[in-house]
Amino acid sequence: MLAHPAAFIASAAVAALALAMPAQAERPAPYTEIVSYADLDLSSAADVATLDQRIRDAADRICTSAVRAQLVRPIKRFACASEAYSESRRPLVTMLAAIERGEHYAARAPKLVVAAP
Numbered sequence: 167m168l169a170h171p172a173a174f175i176a177s178a179a180v181a182a183l184a185l186a187m188p189a190q191a192e193r194p195a196p197y198t199e200i201v202s203y204a205d206l207d208l209s210s211a212a213d214v215a216t217l218d219q220r221i222r223d224a225a226d227r228i229c230t231s232a233v234r235a236q237l238v239r240p241i242k243r244f245a246c247a248s249e250a251y252s253e254s255r256r257p258l259v260t261m262l263a264a265i266e267r268g269e270h271y272a273a274r275a276p277k278l279v280v281a282a283p
Contacts, residue, residue, distance in 0.1 A: 197232050197282035199224040201254070204276040208258075209265050217258065224280040225250035232282045246282055254280040 201220045206213035229246035232238040238246045257278060264270075 197228045197235075197237070199228055199280045200277050201280055202277045206276075208261060214262065218255075221254055221258070221278065221280055222247075222251055225254065228280060228282045238282065249283040250280055253283065254278050 201217070201224050203213075203217045203220075206217055208214055208217070225247040229238060229243050229250060232246060233240050233243045255278075
């Protein structure tokens with residue numbers, strides 16, 4: 167029999183929580199959206215425009231959801247979407263510059279994360 171069952175139970179609870187933490191960290195945050203470009207050729211201007219529109223649409227959806235959840239004031243929805251678009255487009259700018267220079271640019275995963283600011 168254990169000398170201090172309460173201490174054992176507390177230790178087991180802490181261990182269980184620690185094991186659960188990585189799984190929670192891998193979940194996408196609320197008000198984020200993954201935008202894939204696996205089907206696009208980023209050396210094509212038309213495909214870059216398609217990706218750009220996907221990013222804009224995702225930014226609009228997440229900021230509209232944030233307004234509905236009352237995390238963003240309705241008057242700030244446009245600013246939210248604009249900032250989400252700009253921030254999520256930064257890696258794309260780097261990729262496009264490399265492609266324009268004729269460099270082969272292989273992203274780890276053909277996707278961008280769009281998140282509400």
